[in-house]
Amino acid sequence: MKVLLCGAFDAAEQAAWQTALQQAMPQAQWLDLPAAQAVPVDVVAAVVANPRRGSLQGLPALRLIQSLWAGVDRLLADTTLPVGVPIARMVDPAMNAAMTETALWAVLSLQRGFYAYARQQHAAQWLQHPQRRADALRVLILGQGQIGRAVAARLAQQGYAVSGWRRDGTPLPPLLAQADIVINLLPLTPQTRGLLDAAFFAALPRGASVVNLARGAHVDDDALLAALDHGHLQHAVLDVFHAEPLPPGHAFWQHPSVTVLPHVAAQTDPSSAAAVVAANLQALQDGGALQHLVDRQRAY
Ligand code: NAP
Numbered sequence: 001m002k003v004l005l006c007g008a009f010d011a012a013e014q015a016a017w018q019t020a021l022q023q024a025m026p027q028a029q030w031l032d033l034p035a036a037q038a039v040p041v042d043v044v045a046a047v048v049a050n051p052r053r054g055s056l057q058g059l060p061a062l063r064l065i066q067s068l069w070a071g072v073d074r075l076l077a078d079t080t081l082p083v084g085v086p087i088a089r090m091v092d093p094a095m096n097a098a099m100t101e102t103a104l105w106a107v108l109s110l111q112r113g114f115y116a117y118a119r120q121q122h123a124a125q126w127l128q129h130p131q132r133r134a135d136a137l138r139v140l141i142l143g144q145g146q147i148g149r150a151v152a153a154r155l156a157q158q159g160y161a162v163s164g165w166r167r168d169g170t171p172l173p174p175l176l177a178q179a180d181i182v183i184n185l186l187p188l189t190p191q192t193r194g195l196l197d198a199a200f201f202a203a204l205p206r207g208a209s210v211v212n213l214a215r216g217a218h219v220d221d222d223a224l225l226a227a228l229d230h231g232h233l234q235h236a237v238l239d240v241f242h243a244e245p246l247p248p249g250h251a252f253w254q255h256p257s258v259t260v261l262p263h264v265a266a267q268t269d270p271s272s273a274a275a276v277v278a279a280n281l282q283a284l285q286d287g288g289a290l291q292h293l294v295d296r297q298r299a300y
């Protein structure tokens with residue numbers, strides 16, 4: 001079985017993925033893009049991480065596109081993707097665990113005022129704030145999928161009052177009105193793009209905070225900055241942005257009420273992810289059921 005590995009990797013990442021995938025599925029012939037350009041017609045599967053637009057064209061034997069990323073918004077934006085070829089996304093317990101760690105760090109830091117204390121240290125300011133209990137903090141999670149459920153379970157275990165928004169449940173505004181912290185874990189789709197806008201922020205109680213670990217395009221940046229500047233929102237923890245890397249002049253970099261992460265809430269771990277990929281390639285070879293398929297109509 002010939003498998004194409006293609007993505008926006010640097011040389012070290014490419015080597016790490018080649019090694020992990022080779023170990024997980026030694027019987028497959030792993031090709032990187034330059035090598036495969038000579039023999040594309042035999043390729044039956046492509047393992048991809050934000051591949052260049054058009055990379056998957058002209059592969060007549062292709063039967064599976066396996067993403068190394070959980071979110072497939074950028075992949076699906078490539079209008080040249082071959083029609084009818086199943087797309088699987090990354091669902092990996094190690095990724096869920098990393099996302100859970102990031103969410104827990106953000107919520108703990110907001111609960112205990114650690115972002116405020118970090119600001120105060122820069123100003124050599126000794127000032128104690130009232131301590132809040134975990135069970136007094138209401139955390140709303142947008143997206144009850146693989147990651148949202150894992151995050152909700154961990155935060156509930158830590159004692160927070162956790163709720164989740166699902167499409168067929170309570171409408172969003174009443175849930176927002178009851179939230180001290182909102183964590184966004186939605187996929188980016190036409191329905192969710194721009195969801196975190198001025199009306200969304202206005203529906204939150206004064207002093208609430210926002211944690212975005214999903215995609216930058218979920219957020220109206222100007223509306224978020226206005227809500228922070230007016231003191232309606234207390235703090236924003238942002239891992240993802242409209243443009244990445246976040247441009248040097250962007251207001252988020254210097255804003256005292258914004259914590260910026262460089263899209264590291266969870267990085268795909270080559271060894272655990274390679275096992276997930278191998279299981280799907282094995283299913284493809286054996287005629288078994290492919291796992292974690294993307295619904296192109298829903299866009300996630
Ligand atoms: P998932 O399993 O597909 O879960 C998505 C959840 O969102 C599902 O519960 C789904 O509802 C819900 N949803 C989708 N559209 C909705 C809508 N219009 N209204 C309400 N709910 C809606 O995805 P996941 O694996 O948890 O990953 C979530 C996202 O995290 C990814 O798409 C990616 O963008 C992001 N991510 C970020 C990082 C990072 O490092 N920052 C790492 C990994 C993932 P249904 O159950 O009804 O389908």
Ligand code: GLV
Binds near residue numbers: 068069071072090268
């Ligand atoms: C990271 O953002 C991912 O979608 O895996």
